[in-house]
Amino acid sequence: MKSKYKSIIYSIGVLLLTVGVLDKLWWLYICTIYTEFEECRVAYLSLFPERFQNAFLLTVIEILLLAVAAIIFSESKKAIYQKKASKILMIISLILFGWSVFSLM
Structure with missing residues (x-):
């Protein structure tokens, strides 16, 4: 990862993760409003x-x-850029990734 693009690429990763988190939260919110799966x-x-x-x-x-x-x-x-935050965000991304894959089954 080139040093001048690290923050831009990292911001894209944060944006993509944010979209995934908001999508899951929106689904959970809708499920609290409706009782039937089809309505949700x-x-x-x-x-x-x-x-x-x-x-x-x-x-x-x-x-x-x-x-x-x-x-x-x-x-x-790997590039030692925001190492601790990157590890935490990677784990969150992988958990949500697994949840989404599991929901396809």
């Missing part, structure tokens, strides 16, 4: 543009975002 799913999907109203597609996109974030944090850790 419809309410959640209605938040997205019509072309993205597919649960499988949204999950795959989230998996990709979290995988890229985990890779960025792993590389940052």
Whole structure:
């Protein structure tokens, strides 16, 4: 990782992880409002543009975002850039990644 791009790439990783965390939090919030799974799913999907109203597609996109974030944090850790924060954020990314992969099963 080149030194002049470290902060930009790291910021992209933080942004991707933030999107993943917010998506999970939004799903959990919607699940507290509705009692039936189908109602939750419809309410959640209605938040997205019509072309993205597919649960499988949204999950795959989230998996990709979290995988890229985990890779960025792993590389940052190897480059000794924000080493402790990178390790924590990488673990969070991998946990959410695993959760998303498990939700596809």
